[in-house]
Amino acid sequence: MSVLCSRQIRLKTRPAGIPAADHFELVECDMPAPGIGEILCKTLYLSLDPYMRGQISGRHISGTIDPGDLMRGETVSEVVVSNSPDFEAGELVCHYGGWQTYSLTTAEGVSRVDARLRPASLALGIMGMPGLTAYAGLFYLAEVKPRDVVLVSAASGAVGSLVGQMAKIQGCRVIGIAGSEEKCAWLRQVAGFDGCINYKTQPLSDALRQECPDGVDVYFDNVGGAILDAAMDQLAIGARVVLCGLMAQYNTDNVLPGPTPATIIRSRATVRGLVVYDHFDKQQEFLDRVLPWLEAGKIKYREDVSCGLAQAPAAFARLMQGRNFGKTIIKVA
DSSP states (O other): OTTSEEEEEEEOSOOSSSOOGGGEEEEEEEOOOOOTTEEEEEEEEEEOOTHHHHHHHTOSTTOOOOTTSBOOOOEEEEEEEEOSTTOOTTOEEEEOOOSBSEEEEEGGGOEEOOTTOSSGGGGGTTTSHHHHHHHIIIIIISOOOTTOEEEESSTTSHHHHHHHHHHHHTTOEEEEEESSHHHHHHHHHTSOOSEEEETTTSOHHHHHHHHOTTOEEEEEESSOHHHHHHHHTTEEEEEEEEEOOOGGGTTOSSOOOOOOHHHHHHHTOEEEEOOGGGGGGGHHHHHHHHHHHHHTTOOOOOEEEEESGGGHHHHHHHHHTTOOOSEEEEEOO
16 A cells, blocks of 8 residues: 555745745655554545644644644545444544545544535534534523624634524524625525625724614624724623634734723623634534534535645635635545
């Protein structure tokens, strides 16, 4: 098996701002051979996520990626060879296989893809880690209630779109913030949001006052920066704020100023940080509760799919410019 080739994408140089395709390199290497207890996996789908920019910068909780390192990422893979009694060839699994066509892992490092998921790429999107992020943040941190006014930024992404749709199912009024008219139209007409603000064309503070005249009860923040500032200024009394992502500062080494504490004090708000790793124990609960909503047509989703591992750098660059629409997926095989 060692005479066969695998392909990997590694970080070539660390970008100073928005990543470009030439910050990465595609290399060929020998096919890895599984040892005792190991599993050889063939990558079918690769997830691209904004947190990877933090890894490149050395500012993410999951660790640092240095030039020359394999890019990390979650995959849906097919077991090709198993030297573990827990898995058989042909099974579909999720694990952190990275940006490569074949990977080695152990039984402790993988989980089976739920057979109910079709397509299997959903295990990387709204029914995977992004979906669990939305679920844990909305139900456990924000403690959403019927009739809440829920505001969510980066609302057309895998996390934001699911936050809004689950909140609608709970009887909330939901307003999204997105960066194009196409995304806003999809959120209103397909995902069922009550309104959507295009932050690139509308004065954000004025639009928030118009869409949420009585204030925001739950703000689910995926971006930070100026959007977070504006949202904090429109909080209702007793608001709950979930801080999930920092898209506004992933591409810069400068720490952006945050909201004044006065907005938190004035609204008597609760502000909580969300790290999905703290909620992996809720994965089965999340699937069992949300998957029936998907099957019943109550949850809509978008996938931004590129074909071929070689397309991953360009797709990641688009993601970090906000030019993706939906969950960014690379169909590797």
